[in-house]
Amino acid sequence: MKVTNFKLNPLRAAVIGAALMAANNVAMAAPVTKALDFVCPFPLIGDQTITATITADYPEELILDETGNAVLGEIFIDTISLIPDKARLGLSIVDATTITGTATSVNTFKTVVGDITNNAHLVLETTTIPTGESGPFDVPASGYAAAQAFDTSHTGTVSLAVDDLVLDLTNLKANGQVAPDPVGQFVADCALVPGQQNVLTSFEVRPDIIIPEVPADIEVDQAAVDFGTIQLGQQTSKTITITNAGELPLVISAMSIGGVDASFFSHDNNCSTIPGMSTCTVTVTYNASEEGTQNAVIVIESNDLDDPALEVALTGTGEVEVFPEIDVVQSIDFGTIEAGTSAVKVLTVNNIGGAALTVTGLDVAGSGFVKTADNCTTVAAGASCSAEITYTANEGASTGTVTISSDDADEPSSVVALSGVGEVIIVDPCELDPDSCVIDPCVEDPASCEVDPIGVELNYNVSGSSYIAANHGTIPLNGIITNNFDLASGTFVGNLLLDPTQGSFEIIKGWKTYLATAQIEFEPVGETVGTLIDGKLTAVSTAYVKLPKVTKTMFGWINWKIGGGENCRTVEPVTFTVTSLDGENFNPLLGGKVTGTYDMPAIENCGLLTSILSKKLEGAGNTIELDMAPILD
DSSP, X not given: OOOOOOOXXXXXXXXXXXXXXXXTTBOOEEEEEEEEEEEEEETTTEEEEEEEEEEEEEEXXXXXXXXXXXXXXXXXEEEEEEEOHHHHHHHHHTTEEEEEEEEEEEEEEEETTEEEEOOEEEEEOOEEOOOSOOSOEEEEEEEEEOOEEEEXXXXXXXXXXXXXXXXXXXXXXXTSOBOOTTTSEEEEEEEEOTTOOOEEEEEEEEESOOOOOOOOOXXXXXXEEEEEEEETXXXXXXXEEEEEOSSSOEEEEEEEEESTTGGGEEEEEOOSEEOTTOEEEEEEEEEOOSSEEEEEEEEEEESOSSOSEEEEEEEEEEESSOOOOEEOOSEEEEEEEETTOEEEEEEEEEEOSSSOEEEEEEEEEXXXXXXXXXXXXXXOTTOEEEEEEEEEOOSEEEEEEEEEEESOSSOSEEEEEEEEEEEOOOOOHHHHOGGGSOOOHHHHOGGGGOOOOSOEEXXXXXXEEEEETTTTEEEEXXXXXXXXXXXXXXXXXXXXXXXXXXXXXXXXXXXXXXXXXXXXXEEEOSOEEEEEETTEXXXXXXXXXXXXXEEEEETTOOOEEEEOOTTOEESSOEEEEEEEOTTOOOBTTTBEEEEEEEEEOOEESOOTTHHHXXXXXXXXXXXXXXXXXXXXX
């Protein structure tokens, strides 16, 4: 609640003023001041012009709540009225020395659906009429304009006009008695002098901020489509999936095939208007009507501002006669497993030729290797089949082969090498029969047997920054590093504890007024380890990068939350490796500068815009620079 009192000597008489912002959803108040002339009928002396200077605090906007309602609370009004010298004469005729009374400012809210009366009731300060001087004098007054409710029908600009002023005066003689009629007590209905701009203030009534929707953003699942090699006179089709990664509808206005070989390709699609986060498919057909390789592009025109004419390359080859062509990996390694156990790997056989591939045999040889499944017989052009190979490990290394026989004229027999290692795991007899073993006390209580390393504990204040390549932003970094240096070995262990920070970036490319601000925290994983050898410091720290809150600002509006949360963080820890500057001898007692680079993984669990936020953080090429200052006290 904000209350502004203007203790001014002159009149406070007519209208609306400073701010008691008692109602919810009222934005920060702004002071307004207005001087207006009124013609007031006074007894004995007739009509007189007074000038009322009105001061008040009104909000610049009023925000409706979730039910579509808001209340503008009582507004404190402070006014000063300048009374003409002739009124002093009229009062002196009946020996009036003091002015008291009340005033009513007749005010109107002008809204899109009509006018709303909002009068202000003021009390005049008891004012002694100056003597021994001439000229106009001031009469202050103050009070409140009534609270006013608004709803969704009032959305838009609301202005407050001062229409009239009513004075109810009681004038006193020096002894405190009411002065004689007609001056002692009277009501003056003052009229606003025509031709004045009588709007005291204007403000906006609006719903709670609605997050602007992300513009249409076209994406395709492949930048190029290769139809491979097919026989002349044949045709083959493939699909392209178009995704609208934005929130506003993506309008596909045109789709065409261009290039020197456009006539060899055709398309069919169900794409017109794609809602946000939705897809449609385009079927592109290649007709091999001529021998050789043909190239073209399909052009997709849309209302994506960044990519209004997206191109996807098309290529296909026609041959008089086509052949099957087998494609398999050269080797499969099962790695190391426990002897006596088994592991399964899948072998995929691809046909990258233009005719069907006939597989006549798939034979496995070698100790411990067997085929446990196989669906390979006839493989269509561009298709694949698979076989499961099971390895049951004996102790030591094993090798084997898979021999695939087919009608590939160039490679009728393809061989895939197999390898694996069986490891015998020795079980500690103490685990099988604990009572038969004498337990080393150092095993039960390692701390009792620890030997303190020969080292020095050094702690550092760190400050610096990190550049995030994906959004071209820089975030400030501050914190401490605790270290225990083993001077004998030149190694150290410690902890890097970075303070929470924040950074801003464009959430939509090119929209510099549409900024996201991320609160950033670092959750250490394990200890910081490193070496100090021949004056060269190298340190490695690992931490999750967390985003507890992400807000965004649009056209200067206040921030609102668009993502983040307790579990919003990188999918895996970030490894920060920093080194002292080349050519500089790092003295652990003096500190110095360290720099490094790191990769930022994707983020997860950050709300509906996780994928968009991740694109603004994920990737390589990030840098970190820290100044290390020793804490010597």
